[in-house]
Amino acid sequence: GENVEQHPSTLSVQEGDSAVIKCTYSDSASNYFPWYKQELGKRPQLIIDIRSNVGEKKDQRIAVTLNKTAKHFSLHITETQPEDSAVYFCAASHPYGNNRLAFGKGNQVVVIP
């Protein structure tokens, strides 16, 4: 089955700096890669996703890049703000149907004002 790993587990950045979180996946047949943000005590929320037919996608201050050859994808947050502090989960689609996602273990991002 699909295995997803995230690095680093915790990331602290100064407000205004950029944050990058990287995920690797194991099954080359996976074709959908979302990122979820979970604030303390809240639900995971889909913030951006990418499919395997594109290499990069941007939405305001966040972007996701995908390297299919190396089987990794990254979340980039620019001009970080305190409200970006959260746990971020990456995921990859299981290639064998059932709309199943394999989640990484999450990264705690702390933005220091």
Next chain:
Amino acid sequence: DTAVSQTPKYLVTQMGNDKSIKCEQNLGHDTMYWYKQDSKKFLKIMFSYNNKELIINETVPNRFSPKSPDKAHLNLHINSLELGDSAVYFCASSPQEGSYEQYFGPGTRLTVT
């Protein structure tokens, strides 16, 4: 209105009791899920239903029994609650086969004493 809703939000109960958590989505999605998130924040898939049919059944104790009376509802019944069942349980839904994006409910924090 909240697209994916769960009740109750908090549930405190004693070991050995039986309890249920309810989930409803008004998005017209075909697939619904139950996840367990423990204190380490890892999101673990438990069950998934597609149009009332069970399609994912992870290695979960048979004390846990999902029921989907229609495609907009997915309930989780837990018998003989144990201390290790304490966690946050998230319901999620996904539009249709192959779409993969999942939208989470607000979560139910279960505490077993």
